[in-house]
Amino acid sequence: MLSIVVCVKAVPDLDEADKIRIDPDTKALTRHDIPLVINPLDRNALEAALQIKEKGEAHITIISMGPPSAGNVVKECLALGVDQGILLSDPAFAGADAFATAYTLYKAIDKLDSVDCVFCGRASSDGATEWVGPELATFLRMPVVTMVREFVEAGGNSWKVKADIEDGYRLVQVEMPAVFTVTHTANTPRTLSFSGIIKARKKEITTWILDDLGVAEESVGLKGSPTIVSDLTVVESKRTCQIIEGTLEEKADILINKLISSGVLL
Amino acid sequence: MIDFTFTDEQELFRKAAREFAETQIAPLVPKMEETGRDWDPAIKALCDAEMMAITIPEEYGGLGLGYVERLIALEEIARVSVATAMMMQVGALGTAPIIVFGSEEQKKKYLPGLASGKHFATVAVTEPSGGSDPKGCTTTYKKQGDSYFLNGRKCFITNSHIADVQVVMAVDEENPDSFSTFIVESGMKGFKPTHEEHKVGMRGCNTGEIELKDCEVPAENLLGGEGKGMRVAMTAIGDVGRGGMVGCSLGLQQACLEASIKFANERILYGKPINRLQAIQFKLAEIKIDLDAGRLLGYRAASIQDAGGRSSNEFAVAKYYTAEAAQRAAKMAADIHGGYGCMEEFVVTRYLRDSFVLGPSAGTSDIMKVIISRWVLS
Amino acid sequence: MSRSDNPVWVIAEQVSEIIPTVCFELVGQARKLADDLGASAEALLLGEVTRDQIDLLFYSGxxxxxxxxxxxxxIYQSEIYSETIVTLSKETQPQIILLGSTFIGRELAPIIAAKLGTGLTAHCMDLFINEEHILGQRIPAYGGLISITCPEKRPQIATVAQGVFQVPELDKNRSGKILPVEPPVGLKLRVKTLEVVIKKPEGVPLEEAPIVVAGGSGAGCVEGWQEIKTLADVLDAALGSTRPAVDEGWTDLDTMIGQSGKMVNPELYIGVGLSGEQQHMVGITNAKVMVAINNDPKSPVFEQVDYGIVEDCREFVPLLVKKLQGKNKKSRT
Structure with a gap:
């Protein structure tokens, strides 16, 4: 049976993201009291895995690294149809950059019996880097294809996928096992169902801490991160804004006239 | 001590219901409003999303969940479409008597189809003479051989033209004190949905009349025993019907609050958003107070029901409070919108019309007071 | 940390034997960084190109x-490319490696970083040598710019989008050494690109458009997005977007403006239903006139533009479209 691992990040709800601050001491992002949700782009990775499972037999494991509250996100994935959930949660994992995150995920996946493929989202909505998928692949010594928009042939020893490039795509053949990052156009993620939530009652979430992974504290979290945030500078805008007042109609007329007189509209 | 928090799983149910309502139901609302019909896509969506299976036991293909979960789902669906929530709630109202009073054969025959959405249900009690005085029922039944023959007319029946499984109450042709309920299938000879109503609100929710003309119902479709009809109908209406209206009302209150906050943040008056004006702030506060109080009443009754108790009196209190509160909330939401509150492009005008229909559904506020006063005096 | 004079590298990719503009921009910036460090600026180019393309790399610095x-x-094969770069990097020990934030760069950079066991910063808006003689990498975050550094691990690797740095003035007197690079021997390829399909979009590219209309999540729905598109059509403008609009599925990633998207340089920029997140706004700093339409008077976008309209874009945009259409008709008759 095909064994698929999907890496999911619990990210702060975008609607409340303005409450995020940078910790002045550790320079890491603090995320106090902000509800965590599935990174929206990871839902496409999850959906790709679920669709492959619908076509053939597959076992899907979800792995998420995050605070204990990320357990809710793992639970939600189980309700969406994932078979097994693993939460990597340890204070030592905190403050990780992409490199340390990929390394920690690698150590976790390495503990699993046999893995045929790993799916990641294209990027995360909070850190906005796209590095975890390819870095994880490199640690796992697996090939990687980023920005996959379509799985043309999947399930066998060799898969064919279409991956986005500038103004087009490339058709890629991959020997398995492999890592894929999935774009947001690849599919429309399914929504939660009541029966899915009920089925998730019987599915377990395993939490692994630092000792479970058998790695040194120095190679994970903030300590294991090659990059650090060194300072924050405020950007001063060079523009002063004139708010155009009036009725809806007047505002439109005034704006058009202003743009014509500044020479940017004919 | 009382725990007022939802479980993690219940929060997940709410999230699922909200996602469903926002992605599947919300896009259907404009068409339903425009035509007052076009309920088929909403019904299909409800069935596909297992919304009709919530309280049906697992052994009959349902989800085996409780009234709290049902209330959560109704609240979230009513938040985007009270009309859809109404059809869903009455579907469950038609199903509940079969769950509670049905024989094993009846349960096996009807519940799996009602859970999967192959069938849809309703209850037909109200007649032209009124709904809150069931003893005034003039639809009659008469036994002949292995069949009952029903004659009469039912009106203001939600799902009248959709439901193919209808729990109908009738009175013995020869004994005016003997009421019985029957499971009538829409395909049975002599059954016919007739007039469709055009309501001021909850447009797109099917309400209409049915006609029973020598309608032949097999004897095995008698529900709960001959002469037990009043108990069957009142249990369903008391617990499920009122409970469902609480969900519809709470969802509408939440919608009113959200629309009001959004407008108050965006509408600029005297150079600043109107949310800075105390007159507006107090209205928002009042909607919120009503909503929180209504939720406590509603979920209290649902919890009693889930714990195995009877909750029709507690639901009467909650039904009264939330229906009244929804009407207040819709009025205040429209007031906050000022002139825009009179323009059909603004969703609060729909809320105002919908709130109007919440009142009489499953019993007016005055009838609730009759029930509550009977309760306190008993 | 003491100053190092190890080289500063740029990975110069080629697509159909043409080196993308961003690579020349990066060579220009690498020259400045190398000068600050007293190091050499070097480009690593994989794939056949004409000699004048190589000369352009020298002219750029x-x-x-x-x-x-x-x-x-x-054609780009991740395993051949990454193995070649990693092997040469281990031999020659560059202290900095820069890549364009192209699709290839975005896949290649993390593979290289992981293989070399070092850090990587995404889509930088500025690169400089700080007082500790290491690479400062500025990225937008939380209403400002944060600096990222990679203090201990080497090389320091960063990706940069096209347009962040100017194309350097070409110095045609410059030349340099061309050193050959061989592909790795005996590498068994597990990933093979079989086919590349490119379809250039019609119209003016976003980066060169004189008018840009960009939409954000405030469009609210597909219909709202359509209105913004209509506004762009009426103005003969290129349509841009923010990341939330892309994530909603209203538009393609190709239209995204900002840190991880495209840099634009229009005469006129109109931002519709977007909040002015730094990640987006850094892509438009060079616009001549900027307009924002947003229903929230407190939106940070108004601090960053020349003209502000506080209105719901779903009401205002259709009206503006109607007015502009009327104006066009009048000017034609």
Whole structure:
């Protein structure tokens, strides 16, 4: 049976993201009291895995690294149809950059019996880097294809996928096992169902801490991160804004006239 | 001590219901409003999303969940479409008597189809003479051989033209004190949905009349025993019907609050958003107070029901409070919108019309007071 | 940390034997960084190109061009490319490696970083040598710019989008050494690009459009997005977007403006239903006139534009479209 691992990040709800601050001491992002949700782009990775499972037999494991509250996100994935959930949660994992995150995920996946493929989202909505998928692949010594928009042939020893490039795509053949990052156009993620939530009652979430992974504290979290945030500078805008007042109609007329007189509209 | 928090799983149910309502139901609302019909896509969506299976036991293909979960789902669906929530709630109202009073054969025959959405249900009690005085029922039944023959007319029946499984109450042709309920299938000879109503609100929710003309119902479709009809109908209406209206009302209150906050943040008056004006702030506060109080009443009754108790009196209190509160909330939401509150492009005008229909559904506020006063005096 | 004079590298990719503009921009910036460090600026180019393309790398500031022109480098194959870069990097120990934030760069950079066991910063808006003689990498975050550094691990790797740095003035007197690079021997390929399909979009590219209309999540729905598109059509403008609009599925990633998207330089920019997140706004700093339409008077976008309209874009945009259409009709008759 095909064994698929999907890496999911619990990210702060975008609607409340303005409450995020940078910790002045550790320079890491603090995320106090902000509800965590599935990174929206990871839902496409999850959906790709679920669709492959619908076509053939597959076992899907979800792995998420995050605070204990990320357990809710793992639970939600189980309700969406994932078979097994693993939460990597340890204070030592905190403050990780992409490199340390990929390394920690690698150590976790390495503990699993046999893995045929790993799916990641294209990027995360909070850190906005796209590095975890390819870095994880490199640690796992697996090939990687980023920005996959379509799985043309999947399930066998060799898969064919279409991956986005500038103004087009490339058709890629991959020997398995492999890592894929999935774009947001690849599919429309399914929504939660009541029966899915009920089925998730019987599915377990395993939490692994630092000792479970058998790695040194120095190679994970903030300590294991090659990059650090060194300072924050405020950007001063060079523009002063004139708010155009009036009725809806007047505002439109005034704006058009202003743009014509500044020479940017004919 | 009382725990007022939802479980993690219940929060997940709410999230699922909200996602469903926002992605599947919300896009259907404009068409339903425009035509007052076009309920088929909403019904299909409800069935596909297992919304009709919530309280049906697992052994009959349902989800085996409780009234709290049902209330959560109704609240979230009513938040985007009270009309859809109404059809869903009455579907469950038609199903509940079969769950509670049905024989094993009846349960096996009807519940799996009602859970999967192959069938849809309703209850037909109200007649032209009124709904809150069931003893005034003039639809009659008469036994002949292995069949009952029903004659009469039912009106203001939600799902009248959709439901193919209808729990109908009738009175013995020869004994005016003997009421019985029957499971009538829409395909049975002599059954016919007739007039469709055009309501001021909850447009797109099917309400209409049915006609029973020598309608032949097999004897095995008698529900709960001959002469037990009043108990069957009142249990369903008391617990499920009122409970469902609480969900519809709470969802509408939440919608009113959200629309009001959004407008108050965006509408600029005297150079600043109107949310800075105390007159507006107090209205928002009042909607919120009503909503929180209504939720406590509603979920209290649902919890009693889930714990195995009877909750029709507690639901009467909650039904009264939330229906009244929804009407207040819709009025205040429209007031906050000022002139825009009179323009059909603004969703609060729909809320105002919908709130109007919440009142009489499953019993007016005055009838609730009759029930509550009977309760306190008993 | 003491100053190092190890080289500063740029990975110069080629697509259909043409080196993308961003690579020349990066060579120009690498030259400045190398000068600050007293180091050499070097480009690593994989794939066959004409000699004048290589000269352009020298004119842009490169001292050395490592060039692999084996047919194996013809189209991008992640394993061949990454193995070649990693092997050469281990031999010659560059202290900095810069890549364009192209689709290839975005896949290649993390593979290289992981293989070399070092850090990587995404889509930088500025690169400089700080007082500790290491690479400061500025990225937008939380209403400002944060600096990222990679204090201990080497090389320091960063990706940069096209347009962040200017194309350097070409110095045609410059030249340098071309050193050959061979593909790895005996590498068993597990990933093979079989086919590349490109379809250039019609119209003016976003980066060169004189008018840009950009939409954000405030469009609210597909219909709202359509209105913004209509506004762009009426103005003969290129349509841009923010990341939330892309994530909603209203538009393609190709239209995204900002840190991880495209840099634009229009005469007129109109931002519709967007909040002015730094990640987006850094892509438009060079616009001549900027307009924002947003229903929230407190939106940070109004601090960053010239004209503000506080209205719900779903009401205002259709009206503006109607007015502009009327104006066009009048000017034609």
């Amino acid at each position: 490169a001292d050395v061009v490592y060039h692999g022109n084996s047919p194996d480098f013809g």
